[in-house]
Amino acid sequence: MIRFVRSVGSQALERLAGLGRSTVMWATAIWGLPGPGDLVLVLRQIYHVGVLSLIIIVLSAFSIGAVIALQFYTQLSRFGAEDAVGLGLALTLLRELGPVVTALLFAGRAGSAITAEIGLMKATEQLSSMEMMGVDPLHRIVAPRLWAGIISLPLLTAVFNVVAIYGGVVVAVEWLGSDPGAFWSGMRDAVELWDDVGKGMLKSVAFALVVTWIAVFQGYDTEPTAEGIGLATTRTVVLSSVMVLAMDFLLTLSMYGDF
């Protein structure tokens, strides 16, 4: 019993110490950038984590938009309400699925890559050698990736929303023959700029902060071995996904929960 309590206590302390280290790292890195000379580092990382994620985002968005439109059309047409497909699609995407699915895909595609890259740099002593050259890896390596993630994820979310709506249009309007006027006007009447678009993007920024934070910390704090990097990469995807889903519930509750 005492051994169990001791083990729980020790693990809790370890987790707390990790949280402390990650907070210090995050704060040090995020305030260390960007100077004008560092802009190119951020732009390079935006290319790696943002531009290179575009393909998976676009393909997933089109597919998800098409599936949602199909489901809405199938159910709503039973009540003769297929004109509401546009507004249902837009609200579902802008408020929930856009930010959440983009963040999940981003964690899997870019978050894992960031963790593996930083972890491998640690294992091959590149971070240590940088430190010994008088260059702070928190500013040179961690900060550009943090900022790139924070900038890229909301932009990817916007792309996701646009492409997913297009996917819905292809299915509902082009294929199943919904009235295009009713589709677009229903969407325009229902969607509010701040309540739907703005709050959705706000969620995306919050997810970006957390996902990139987890990704860079897992890489920076990893055990510098092959096994350690593998575990850290897995932890990034699992932790990020759980955090995104949990945060989404809390954010939705605080933004839309008017009970």
Added chain:
Amino acid sequence: MPEKNLIEIEGLSFKRGDRVIFDGLDMVVRAGQITAIMGPSGTGKTTLLRVIGGQVRPDSGSVRVGGKDVCLMSRGELFELRKDLGMLFQSSALFTDLSVFENVAFPLRVHTDLPEDSIRDLVLMKLNAVGLRGARDLEPSQLSGGMSRRVALARAIALDPSLLMYDEPFTGQDPIALGVLLSLIKNLNQALRTTSLVVSHDVRETLRIADYVYVIADGVVMGQGSPESIASHESDRVQQFIHGSPDGPVPFHYPADDFVYDILEDAAG
């Protein structure tokens, strides 16, 4: 013979978990000399370099580099100090996303405002010094182990540091690469008028180039002196290390229960 001490270590103690790495270690590195730190694997030689560079904070003691105690320095002061240090890592630690040229140019680009022409000239001079001017456009993945280490050396001397630290520079090198590294360390120390600290357990090679040698084990200095005096040192432990005897004060066997008891216990189930 230069008289000034570049590094002064007093009463250095450091533990990793329950394991004592340094137990009141004292050491002095004279400016302009090649000082070798030798000792069996796992005695904390690399950790000592990291302590000197401020990457590892000791539990107690003082480590003064150029008169300033690195243990008392802030993060910013440490990064400032390190601009004047060069370190050659055992793994070379080249940046894999940069070419050979860009690896050597990295510290110059980060720490100076030199125009591109000057950076190019300096990089080519450093690469020429290690014999790899012709490899400037190669990627790190295209280099052999010896070449990687020479590129890393060119990068370490890019800013003409006052102190060059070498972490196991001879490990895994073929005889030619080893000879090249030995002459480079010796020649660069003279040409750059720098101070070199070589951590190694390659006895013969290290004794050939060192001006002064420390042998450390069990967290303390077991022996010190010129290469000649170390070769004939009276300590059994130093002699075992220098001559590579498989058994002696450092036992062949890792501490364990009695062998017969171990076997019988297993047989008894």
